[in-house]
Each structure stands twice: as structure tokens, then as C-alpha cells.
Amino acid sequence: MITISSDVIRGYNDTIILYLLLDKPSYGYEISRMIRQLSDGKYVIKETTLYSAFTRMEKNGYIISFSRSAENGKRRTYYSITDAGREYYREKCEEWNLTKEVIEHFISLSGTRALPDSGAR
Amino acid sequence: MITISSDVIRGYNDTIILYLLLDKPSYGYEISRMIRQLSDGKYVIKETTLYSAFTRMEKNGYIISFSRSAENGKRRTYYSITDAGREYYREKCEEWNLTKEVIEHFISLSGTRALPDSGAR
DNA sequence: CAGATATACTACGACAGACGTTGTAACGAC
DNA sequence: GTCGTTACAACGTCTGTCGTAGTATATCTG
Numbered sequence A, B: 001m002i003t004i005s006s007d008v009i010r011g012y013n014d015t016i017i018l019y020l021l022l023d024k025p026s027y028g029y030e031i032s033r034m035i036r037q038l039s040d041g042k043y044v045i046k047e048t049t050l051y052s053a054f055t056r057m058e059k060n061g062y063i064i065s066f067s068r069s070a071e072n073g074k075r076r077t078y079y080s081i082t083d084a085g086r087e088y089y090r091e092k093c094e095e096w097n098l099t100k101e102v103i104e105h106f107i108s109l110s111g112t113r114a115l116p117d118s119g120a121r
Numbered sequence C: 001c002a003g004a005t006a007t008a009c010t011a012c013g014a015c016a017g018a019c020g021t022t023g024t025a026a027c028g029a030c
Numbered sequence D: 001g002t003c004g005t006t007a008c009a010a011c012g013t014c015t016g017t018c019g020t021a022g023t024a025t026a027t028c029t030g
Helices: A013-021 A028-038 A047-059 A083-103 B013-021 B028-038 B047-059 B083-103
Strands: A063-069 A075-081 B063-069 B075-081
Touching: A013 A028, A013 A047, A013 A075, A013 A083, A028 A047, A047 A063, A047 A075, A075 A083, A083 B083, B013 B028, B013 B047, B013 B075, B013 B083, B028 B047, B047 B063, B047 B075, B075 B083
Parallel strands: none
Antiparallel strands: A063 A075, B063 B075
């Protein structure tokens, strides 16, 4: 079974997290679950990756944290996206479209299809 | 101007290089130029990245190197893809399709579009 | 009530891939 | 003769991911 390797998604974890903060603040565990759900279980972010992304993005000003008690009284660290975060997200979306375009020049659909003559030689 | 960040393409440099070796052996400088051409200048691989990819992939058995003199007498290190390399390439192509699918769940086309109600709250 | 499971993190260190910098060497152009 | 292009190799740094472990509370199970 093919799974997503971390090196591939690397550089998009931040984007994914920001997407999930676009409409409302959220916290680690919820974001983790949402990623799993929205990807149909195809991508499960590692906890350490997630929390280190939070730290990094707060340092960069893309999100801000605040502590709030949940209904049951447990403390949680919530994060909400900043304007800079929205801007960064927007840029990453554009970058993604470009990247996709570029990589698809080097992906053959079947994976083994004979190449059209490259013109070399 | 939007450019491709290395973290995005990370994990696909090997795939890109293997693609360019599918039909014939090649060498560093040529591959570098082909990447630039095929991506319309949108992606220019760094030399160190390229040559370290060669070393890594040869160690992994995806490519084999041989030295040959060019017409002008200059020595070049050529690389050709192995069966294991073709197999690896094929897997990466499948993985790419999956990754693309997953990431696009988290990319909104406009980058700022209002989200459909997430159902939360 | 004990123990398992889910929630909600934090800390620490390792690792791999990308990259900056530098150096080398051969060739043709001017 | 030196400048630009070709064609690499070596070395060290940085960043993001991840393995491992630990802490603490809440809820569920028997």
C-alpha cells in the first residue's frame, strides 16, 4: 500500500495547518484529527511535527496562541491565524499550483510508458 | 514573483532525475539543463543538490555510473537507470498522485475564499 | 476502585536532504 | 591571458521531520 512519505508533504504541513485555521481557531489534537479525516486517513501528521510547526509559525507571526479551558475544564492551547498567516497561506497556494505544474512535467502517468523521442542524439 | 521553494520539491528531485534517465543515460550538466528547459525556467536545480542526489541514488542502486569521454575528449560521469530505479520511479509516480489528492483538500483555489461551513461549533 | 484508553501536550536528540561556499580543471572565445 | 561555460567534488550548515519518552487530566471498562 502506498503511503505518503514525509519528504513529499514537507513544506506543506504549515499550509495544511493554516488552512484548518482559516475560519476559526483550533488546537493541536483537533487539527490532527481533521487532517486525518479530510485526507480519508491517507495522511496522519505526527504529533511532534504538528507541535513544532505551531512553535515555528507563531515565531514567524503566522499564528497566535491563547489558552482556554474546554467545557470539561481542561486547558488547551488554541491557535488563530493572523493576517500574515493568511497572506502566507495565499502565497503557498499559488506556489503549490506552480509546483504541481512543474512536477507533472516529470511524472509519466503509467510510470513506465515509453517516452516520446526526446530529440537527443 | 513566486518561485518554487526547495522544501516543496524535496522528495521529488530524485524522481525528476530518474525521469530524465528513463530513455537514455545522461550526466549532471545535461540533466541540470533539461530540468530548467522542461520546467520553462521555473525550477533550476542546485548543483550540490543534483550531485548529492546522484551519490545517494547510486548507493541505493537506482542508477549506475560510468565514465566516458565526450567528443572533445573531456571526461564525464554518466548515469543510467537500473531496474530498481525504474521501479522506484514508478512508485514515486503513484505516490505523487496520492499526495496531490491529499494536499488539494487543503488548498483553496483563490487562497482566501470563504470556507463552506465546517460544521464545527 | 484499578487500569486502560483518549486527550493534550512538551522536551530532547537524531537524521536526511537541500544548499552555500569554495576549489579544481579543461575548453573555446576574444 | 583571462573570461565564460562546462563538469564536477568536498565540506559544513541549516531546517523540518520524526523517534522516543515523559507528564497530566478525563473518560470508559470491568
